[in-house]
Amino acid sequence: MKTKKQEERIDAYLSQFEDAVRPLYYDIVLYLSELGYNPKKEKASISFKHELHTKQMAKMGTKVSKARGVFPFFSLRFLACRGYSQRFADIVRAYIVKYPTRAARCVDGGCDYCRGEVHGHVYAYTFPGGKTRAYCGAYAVEIPDMGAEDVAEIKKLIREEHAYLVMYEV
Numbered sequence: 157m158k159t160k161k162q163e164e165r166i167d168a169y170l171s172q173f174e175d176a177v178r179p180l181y182y183d184i185v186l187y188l189s190e191l192g193y194n195p196k197k198e199k200a201s202i203s204f205k206h207e208l209h210t211k212q213m214a215k216m217g218t219k220v221s222k223a224r225g226v227f228p229f230f231s232l233r234f235l236a237c238r239g240y241s242q243r244f245a246d247i248v249r250a251y252i253v254k255y256p257t258r259a260a261r262c263v264d265g266g267c268d269y270c271r272g273e274v275h276g277h278v279y280a281y282t283f284p285g286g287k288t289r290a291y292c293g294a295y296a297v298e299i300p301d302m303g304a305e306d307v308a309e310i311k312k313l314i315r316e317e318h319a320y321l322v323m324y325e326v
Contacts, residue, residue, distance in 0.1 A: 172226065181216060209321050232296055
């Protein structure tokens with residue numbers, strides 16, 4: 157991280173969570189930082205953006221539920237990535253189903269927020285029966301119940317998305 161204040165912000169944020177969760181988030185934060193994505197406080201969450209473009213790569217914060225109490229959430233932008241695991245394909249499917257109004261308008265020329273090839277800035281999922289639906293890539297997608305088994309793939313997705321953003325958004 158660039159500054160002591162940023163490091164303190166991350167440490168304070170992560171101190172809320174169980175010992176088992178902290179290293180997972182910290183590992184991802186360090187990786188984001190190595191690529192130039194630095195933490196910025198936004199209300200009750202922390203956002204990671206690069207100085208060279210305005211797109212948010214990741215976001216983390218807390219949620220509260222009666223069943224789970226206070227728990228962390230992590231959202232990631234990985235719209236330009238292809239070939240990810242079934243777990244991440246299922247996450248994309250769940251988001252497409254949960255937010256039907258966020259259908260990708262750029263496919264039909266209705267939006268020009270993202271740059272690059274249209275297929276490179278939408279989340280897409282092919283449902284049983286062959287129908288493919290696209291979800292707007294302007295949103296980071298929440299990775300539910302993030303675990304140690306997800307960290308390597310998250311880093312791979314961050315690396316691929318970063319390369320895309322540097323190519324088209326800088």
